Amino acid sequence: MTPGRSFERPAPEPDPTADQATKDAMSNATTVSPAHSASTASTLITNIAALVTNDPSLGSPLGLVQDAAVVIEGDRIAWTGDQSKAPATDNRVDAGGRAVLPGFVDSHSHLVFAGDRTQEFNARMSGRPYSAGGIRTTVAATRAATDEELEANVTRYLAEALRQGTTTFETKSGYGLTVEDEARALRVAAAHTDEVTYLGAHIVAPEFAEDPAAYVALVTGEMLDACAPHARWIDVFCEQGAFDGDQARAILTAGRERGLHPRIHANQLSYGPGVRLAVELDAASADHCTHLTDEDVDALANSRTVATLLPGAEFSTRAEWPDARRLLDAGVTVALSTDCNPGSSFTSSVPFCIALAVRDMGMTPDEAVWSATAGGAAALRRTDIGRLTPGAYADLMLLDAPSHVHLAYRPGVPLVTGVWRRGERVL
Numbered sequence: 001m002t003p004g005r006s007f008e009r010p011a012p013e014p015d016p017t018a019d020q021a022t023k024d025a026m027s028n029a030t031t032v033s034p035a036h037s038a039s040t041a042s043t044l045i046t047n048i049a050a051l052v053t054n055d056p057s058l059g060s061p062l063g064l065v066q067d068a069a070v071v072i073e074g075d076r077i078a079w080t081g082d083q084s085k086a087p088a089t090d091n092r093v094d095a096g097g098r099a100v101l102p103g104f105v106d107s108h109s110h111l112v113f114a115g116d117r118t119q120e121f122n123a124r125m126s127g128r129p130y131s132a133g134g135i136r137t138t139v140a141a142t143r144a145a146t147d148e149e150l151e152a153n154v155t156r157y158l159a160e161a162l163r164q165g166t167t168t169f170e171t172k173s174g175y176g177l178t179v180e181d182e183a184r185a186l187r188v189a190a191a192h193t194d195e196v197t198y199l200g201a202h203i204v205a206p207e208f209a210e211d212p213a214a215y216v217a218l219v220t221g222e223m224l225d226a227c228a229p230h231a232r233w234i235d236v237f238c239e240q241g242a243f244d245g246d247q248a249r250a251i252l253t254a255g256r257e258r259g260l261h262p263r264i265h266a267n268q269l270s271y272g273p274g275v276r277l278a279v280e281l282d283a284a285s286a287d288h289c290t291h292l293t294d295e296d297v298d299a300l301a302n303s304r305t306v307a308t309l310l311p312g313a314e315f316s317t318r319a320e321w322p323d324a325r326r327l328l329d330a331g332v333t334v335a336l337s338t339d340c341n342p343g344s345s346f347t348s349s350v351p352f353c354i355a356l357a358v359r360d361m362g363m364t365p366d367e368a369v370w371s372a373t374a375g376g377a378a379a380l381r382r383t384d385i386g387r388l389t390p391g392a393y394a395d396l397m398l399l400d401a402p403s404h405v406h407l408a409y410r411p412g413v414p415l416v417t418g419v420w421r422r423g424e425r426v427l
């Protein structure tokens with residue numbers, strides 16, 4: 001049996017790069033959770049058939065505890081362990097023999113956009129060629145949208161994600177591609193999360209199609225000046241047709257000099273320099289990682305850079321799956337995220353991505369659940385989320401199932417029946 005865990009609240013492990021690690025991500029997500037002041041009341045959740053803690057000291061990466069209980073105090077986890085040893089609390093919730101796990105950490109999304117690309121998807125799924133409007137279609141719609149329309153979209157997709165168990169999310173600019181529109185997207189995002197990423201280098205803005213170098217100068221100059229105050233991260237789409245390795249290095253290095261930490265869209269559509277650049281710059285994450293050489297895999301395995309896999313994109317474009325098994329067997333830290341965006345992956349569902357990863361990418365259910373919780377936290381260089389250990393934020397979900405395995409075993413079924421964020425029950 002598992003001994004009870006301490007009531008003490010150790011500070012999250014220090015991470016010199018995680019300058020906002022203890023800040024309250026999603027702190028202003030008032031549309032899904034009214035901003036309560038943290039209560040000091042304690043709540044016991046007991047009669048948990050299977051508790052995922054992600055505490056490896058409990059004997060497995062998931063740190064599974066059977067017949068478990070959790071104590072929430074204020075906005076933090078105060079205790080986890082065998083339910084028979086649970087301490088007295090102010091309130092009590094009976095989990096009814098269901099599973100409890102950390103809230104999902106969706107470390108890659110593009111939620112600040114307007115418009116719709118149904119026709120493009122429909123054409124692709126009908127086997128018809130479609131004109132390469134792509135990201136530019138969304139850029140035009142996003143520029144034309146009002147602040148209120150962008151805000152309403154973010155709010156809607158966040159509520160959708162919360163209902164599916166996501167308690168922390170990262171999101172990016174990248175559909176404005178002008179100084180004002182990129183800064184506006186980041187302001188909208190920053191009202192909902194601290195994990196905000198400046199992606200002025202999503203594609204070369206249409207106005208600069210004949211002079212990409214001038215666009216890189218804008219992204220690393222005036223646009224960076226306007227965007228840096230609103231973001232924690234800087235990202236670049238390093239891909240043929242977007243930005244090459246030298247341009248990506250210049251963009252990420254400029255961002256780093258302004259206090260933004262790098263992450264990279266790397267090796268999605270083709271082999272290329274993105275993953276090795278991510279490792280060279282100590283990026284928190286290399287995202288997509290679909291086309292990797294052995295050297296790329298070795299570089300990731302010998303780095304702190306997480307490989308974030310985004311199977312919603314391969315699903316929605318009928319592309320080759322990233323080989324999660326190969327990365328895991330090499331010792332790479334893997335995260336799973338949605339890449340929620342209107343073009344290539346219009347899902348906010350982490351459970352859907354878990355099911356794909358298990359069915360088609362060689363992950364076990366345990367690995368997929370770890371990657372969508374602790375893995376996502378690692379991709380954001382956070383140690384205060386993605387785990388249910390004393391001192392971590394009380395971000396957790398209750399499944400209407402006896403085991404986390406059901407997330408893959410019962411694909412497409414809305415199993416999330418309760419969500420707590422920062423200690424408050426929000427679903």
Ligand SMILES: [Zn+2]
Binds near residue numbers: 108109265339
């Ligand atoms: Zn993306």
